[in-house]
Amino acid sequence: MNKLLEAVIENNRRWTKDGKVATYIPELGKADQDAAGVCIITLDGEEYNGGDYKTKFTIQSISKIITLMLALLENGRDRVFSKVGVEPTADAFNSIINLETKNPQRPLNPMINAGAIATVSLIEGETSEVIFNRILNFTRKITGNPDININEDVYQSEKKTGDRNRALAYFMRSTGVIEQDAEEVLDVYFKQCSIEATCRDIARIGAMLSNDGVLPWSGERVVPRNIARIVKTIMVTCGLYDASGQFAVEVGVPAKSGVGGGIVAAIPGRMGIGVYGPALDARGNSIAGIRILEELSRELDLNIF
Ligand code: GLN
Secondary structure, X not given: OHHHHHHHHHHHHHHHHHOEOOOOOHHHHHXXXXXXXXXXXXXXXXXXXEEOOOXXXXXXXXXXXXXXXXXXXXXXXXXXXXXXXXXXXXXXXXXXXXXXXXXXXOOOOOOOHHHHHHHHOOOOOXXXXXXXXXXXXXXXXXXXXXXXXXXXXXXXXXXXXXXXXXXHHHHHHHOOOXXXXXXXXXXXXXXXXXXXXXXXHHHHHHHHHHOOOEOOOOOOEOOOHHHHHHHHHHHHHHOOHHHHHHHHHHOXXXXXXXXXXXXXXXXXXOEEEEEXXXXXXXXXXXXXXXXXXXXXXXXHXXXXX
């Protein structure tokens, strides 16, 4: 399997040339454009790697599945989905247009920025620090990695330049979606996006979801089966934003991308996959990451449909 993964990386590394690293968060622009890595964690605990699997990157929007799980755990599905919908979007992840024209009281889904900011506002805690620490601890648990932390430079960079996200948050505060101080909610959101991880860390999150909420390496249940199921379903329909349909046709697995270049995939009953390639396509998805998952889907017959 390690040989297969090395071959898949070498077959697809050339795609990195077609993409661009994100620069709208200036600190992300420092990533190595040619990097490509993969890690697979199977449900019997085996781990396989290829390429730049040791490189650290910020998880960015992959954090949206983490906060969705926590929000569902604390609030239950009725409350969460009264604040955020579950319908896919044909617009960019940071689009503001649907908020006003579709439903000002309910952003479309938790995988776009507006929906993720609404989701994180539901997590309990006295201060933004307390709330973020709960997210961080949950992330450490579901990755089995107690050293997970934020990348302080990326966090500062996001905070300084995150005006689009501020616009979304203040709009949602004006319509009652967000009930707390918008800056406090945004601070948690910027931090969750700046959590730093490797392909292995995100593959482990995928493995937990593919195992219906149980950590394969310890047998500990971290979320009920129905939450794992909801999250995987939303990953299929919304995980790659306005490219989710194409990805479902080509790869056919629940997945979530982030503009740091990571994509996590959860193959039900089989494995979690983490891929990395910071060169992105126009939608903000890792261009090599998608190609790697396409090839793996063919080679290992992963398509769930
Ligand atoms: N932090 C990024 C943002 O808010 C996350 C977006 C993403 O990964 N698509 O713009």
